Amino acid sequence: MRTRLRSRLARRGSALVFAVMSVMVVSILAAGFLQLSMGVTRRLNGYSDTQQAINLAEAGLAEAYSGLAVARTGNVGTMEAPAVMGGGLLWVEAEHHASGLVELECTAMYGTGRATLGLVCEPVGLGVASLGFFTEEDLRLNPDVRLDSYDSQVGTYADQMNTALNNKGTIGSNGDVSVASGNTIMGDIVYGPTGKLSVASGSVVTGGSSARPEEEVLPPVVVPDIPLQKAVKYSSGTPMVVPPGQVGYAGLDIGKNTTLILKGPLDLVVNSLILRLGAQLVFDTSAGPVQLFVNESLDFSTSSVVTTSSQVTSDSLIFVAAPEGKSVNFGAKSQFYGFIYAPEADVHLSAQYELYGGLVCKELQLAAQGKMHYDLSLGATLSGQLPILHSWRVVDLPQQVAARRIDPFQLLGLDPNELLPPAQSHQDQVLDIRYVDTDGRTTSYFGLESDFDWSIVGSLLYGVRDGVAFYLPEDYALRGDLADDPLVDLVDSSLSSKQLRDALLAASPCSAESLTAACLRDPPMSTSDLKSVLDANDPLAPQTLLAAVDSTSLDSSALKDVLLANSPLPVEVLDAVLLRDPPLSLSDLTKVLTSQ
């Protein structure tokens, strides 16, 4: 009992109380400081996240803005698949307005920071003319039509026949495109997003073909507000001259063998314009451009004549604001250098109305044997020019973005490793380029940009996105190394052996370069297809014969026939025949040698 009491007394004291109190005081202080420190950190992080989000939004805008300079759409990523950058994410939405202005809005998210910035800019040189020959509805070409291109700033069409610039036409539609037999399409075909392309045998399409990523929206014609004088029915022997300025008529009916001269600079608005038999319409653009606006109907009769005083296609413009369902008739005999825009009208173009420039309309009836030559200078050659900046602003955050301030990847359920950087997040487009690859070979690509590997490009020779040239050197047509034979492009295209045979037969006589390329094609043409093409092009040049000897397409018998048809053979060809691997059969070789 005493021992227990002694033990209890020995443990009496107050040190533990003091120790506990000290620990509590220190703990309270530490907790307070921790709380304070966390508050400071949170506030600083929130501030820096917002700043970072603003910087990201600026970067996104810059990417889209500079993208417009190289014919991009301005759309970079989407909210569902944004671009990742610097630990945050962003997307840019571009809205193209009929006025030509583009509104860009970039939303960026970083940590808890959110920002949306916007700008309005005007891409240089973009316009509907860059669509080439385009119809909003299905485009069905009648037989024996020729559609090609040239650049009026480089020279005349005649000077550019069979050069690289002759091979850059663009045929497009928001629907289907049908190419009839005998058609020669020197360039690319871009059909609607859900459309299809049909190419009849015996036609030539030298470029590629692809679906456009989205439908083109044709802005309405904006007719100047010019008072209309009463309708005029003119049939005097003296030409009727419409002076420069702004003039309007309720109607112009130009009688038989009568001349109407439109003197630029002129904006002429008419409800209806009729050229009767033998009537002549002259676009006199020597002092300035002429813009003809037609509100209701236009009818150039078959034996009327339309001429332009110059070959500057941008100086003679015809805008047809006819309501939907109306048809306009270009039946005149003409070599019209200009641009026709009729977004709501059904345009009838006769074979004798040869158009140099461009045509964009709702529907096109192009007569058989019609000819249209797209002027590349009408289209946009951006050459990397930055758009003109009109305004910049801070935009209110979208509701769904502003709502929850948590990590954006968590919020949107995205894995940053699966997202692309902004430069690779541009909206997909149809890309048409010619380039020298990293192995030094000159080659072309036409198709969706997402399917193209830019890392194989050593240097770019020209580049077009959705019909808008973003890189086209001024001396392109004059550089021998670049001025490719369109038929060589055709051989290098993805046409089947039979399609290529039909195209080359339709284009015969073919150049030695294209026949040489056909002999050495990879994948090779079939024996019968290649032989048909070579037979149609006798006599063959020595370089083509050498290529034929080396061709894997031709067997011993077919090669013998080709060689016999071109005998006597040059010495270098005979040498190649003797050294061929695999060799000709003994009987074929004997026949070739005895025919020399």
Added chain:
Amino acid sequence: MRAPHRTARSGWTLIEVVLASTFTVGVFAKAAFVMESALGLASDETASMHYEDQARRVMDRIGLAIMGSDRDTLFPQIEELHTNSIRYSFSLGLEDGEVVWSSPEEIRFLNAAGTGAIEWRENPGAAEERRVVWSNLVSPLLEGEEVNGLDDNGNGLIDEDGLSFVLEGNRIVIRLTLRRPEVDGRLVVESVEHVVYCRN
């Protein structure tokens, strides 16, 4: 032999009690002093942080408003000299294919009875004028400045107000000082400076 009765000798001597009491009082006094210092520091930090936050928030609002403005619409247009108000219009984006600009807005410094405020006004002076006070803690003068015709704080400006704008080409330098006396008489002062470019 019987063991001595320890209970009778237990307890502290007077000296022990005096020493223990002295130590206890000392420890408690020290703890109280530390607590008070810590709380004072925390209070200072909190107040400073609060005003810094407010200064930054106000500065961001001013900065973003001016960044989006058209340089040519700024008023006054006086370069290099400081003003305590600025009038501007900013882009609202596109409408019907045209860039639309806002009605004029103004950010100005108000000084009444020694209390400064920043006031934002839409359509200033018009019948449909709207006004919002963004802060009423603005110092009458920028930190370090006194009304003596001299540049006391070495920023190149003389007798500038608690909110000042200086136009330098497309650059606008904005300076702001918030000031508030605390309940214990201390004066919390926070200054921020921001340079923005007119983007339009």
